[in-house]
Amino acid sequence: MNSIKTTLLLAALTGLLVVFGNMLGGSQGALIALIFAGVMNFVSYWYSDKIVLKMYRAQEVGPSDVPQLYSVVENLARKNGMPMPKVFVINNDSPNAFATGRSPSHASVAATVGILRLLDQDELEGVMAHELAHVKNRDTLISTVAATVAGAITMIATMVRWSAIFGGGMRGSSNNRGNAIGALALAILAPMAALLIQMAISRSREFAADEAGAKMCGKPLALANALTRLHQGARSMPLRGGNEATAHLFIVNPFKGGMTSLFSTHPSMDDRVRKLRELSRQMA
Structure with missing residues (x-):
């Protein structure tokens, strides 16, 4: 279900790019923005882990x-037929963890000192x-795909804003002014x-990782308990020296941000815990 939702959301994002690009910059303008955003995100995709x-x-x-930590990761990887990822520790008291890497064979997992305690x-x-x-x-x-398309839309929008403000569309006939305002x-x-x-899409992938992770370890209630404790720990001790652009990587939001649920990178903790408890009853 989560994979279907992600596919539909990606299709909606792509559709928005096509419609917006054709309305404002034509197919050529949309393609140029998509290629430019794709190059930036391709570099990010290959080097973001480092x-x-x-x-x-x-x-x-x-x-x-x-x-x-190492034995837990090693046992899980072996049990699920996955390549052993590199294991990292972050010297930070805020309890959290994340995974990165462009593929299972080029993956890393990282945990803070706080989560181990x-x-x-x-x-x-x-x-x-x-x-x-x-x-x-x-x-x-x-x-990366989602970021590429969203980035292309943002780039087109920036060009259009500058054109509407400083271009000829703001002068002349009322028709031109109306088009520029629109x-x-x-x-x-x-x-x-x-x-x-x-x-x-980010929230959907968190739900999917909760479900798949619970099945991989066979302990959905343990993951639910961990999420509750991490959520409380991260709120009382936000991650030091972090960048909010990386919030989506972590298992719980490491910052105290007051984002509304629509703009949040993570689902609500109550929903995550509820779904894991439901999964536990199904697996019993």
């Missing part, structure tokens, strides 16, 4: 460095299963619509 790990000063660890073995296993589910579902690729309004609303869809 960038984000360096941003948070993550240190790669082996089986003898942090045996509790907070969670018990079963809860940590649930969290790492969630992160490996992101890797298995290739959510980095899905996020274009300007659409140029403001279209990026907002693209962002809404992009955030909906």
Whole structure:
């Protein structure tokens, strides 16, 4: 169900690009913006793992460095027939974790010192299963596609806003002025619509990773308990030195942002916990 929802959202985002591009810049303008945004996100797709790990000063660890974390990841990867990802630890007291990498064979999982102190073995296993589910579902690729299309829409909108304000459309006949005002309004609303869809895709992938991760470890209630504790921990101790542009990577939002649910990168915690409890009853 989540994969179908993601597909429909991506189709809506692509449709918005086509309609907006043709209305305001023609198919050629839309294609140029899409290619430009695609190049930027292609670079991000290939190097974002290194960038984000360096941003948070993550240190790669082996089986003898942090045996509790490493063994949990190793056992989950083996049990689910996945390549062993690189394991990193972030020296930060805020409890959180994320996965990154362009494919299962080029993946990394990272956990903060705070999460290792907070969670018990079963809860940590649930969290790492969630992160490996992101890797298995290739959510980095899905996020990159969504970001590419949303970025192209935003670029077209920026060009149209400048054209409407400083171009000839704001002068002359009332028809021209009306067209310019309409274009300007659409140029403001279209990026907002693209962002809404992009955030909906992010929330959908979190739900999918919760479900897949719970099935991978066989402990949906442990993951539900972990999410509740992490949510509370992250709110009382937000991540230091982070960038809110990376919030979608983490299992819970690491910042205290007051975003509404429509613009949130994560589903509400109540909904996530409720779905996991329902899954636990189904698996019993």
